[in-house]
Amino acid sequence: MEQPFSLTSEVREGCLVISTNGYVNNVGGEAIAAEFQRHFADGVCNIVVNLANSRVVNSVGMSFLIEIIEQLNDSGGRMVFTNLDPSVEKMLAIMGVFNFAGKEKTVDDALQRFVRPQP
Numbered sequence: 285m286e287q288p289f290s291l292t293s294e295v296r297e298g299c300l301v302i303s304t305n306g307y308v309n310n311v312g313g314e315a316i317a318a319e320f321q322r323h324f325a326d327g328v329c330n331i332v333v334n335l336a337n338s339r340v341v342n343s344v345g346m347s348f349l350i351e352i353i354e355q356l357n358d359s360g361g362r363m364v365f366t367n368l369d370p371s372v373e374k375m376l377a378i379m380g381v382f383n384f385a386g387k388e389k390t391v392d393d394a395l396q397r398f399v400r401p402q403p
Contacts, residue, residue, distance in 0.1 A: 293319050295328060297395050303334040308341040313348030320352050329361030332394040336367035341375065353385050362386065364394040 289312035290305045300323045302316055320331060331352070335341070341349075353363050364386040365376065376382060388394040 289315060291315055291319060295323065297399065298328065299330040299332055299395055299398055300328045301332045301334060301391055303336065305337040308338050308345035310344040313345035317348045317352060324355070329356060329359050330398050331356065331361070331363045332366060332391055333363060334366045334391050335369065335372060339369045339372065341372050346379065350381070353381070357384060362398070364388055364397055366391050366394050
């Protein structure tokens with residue numbers, strides 16, 4: 285049986301870091317979007333999504349993440365995914381998500397991405 289979805293968040297170096305736990309489906313995607321919106325309303329426009337404890341992201345969960353990416357791109361913000369399970373990373377690559385969002389191995393690597401110049 286799948287464990288219930290949960291998340292934790294913190295603002296580090298001006299970036300929202302969301303760490304997920306469990307299956308990112310409609311419930312998980314909605315929770316991520318709600319947490320993002322709460323901080324976005326306060327001016328936070330860079331987000332790191334740590335998927336270390338989420339091995340599955342379904343299409344509905346992905347649709348919430350894509351909506352966040354679109355909102356960030358429209359406002360000059362960025363999203364970076366970290367700690368990706370190989371199957372989740374492959375799915376994101378197939379969907380072309382990395383054309384609009386980044387990926388890094390760790391949260392610390394992602395935070396460094398926001399402070400160093402982009403190529």
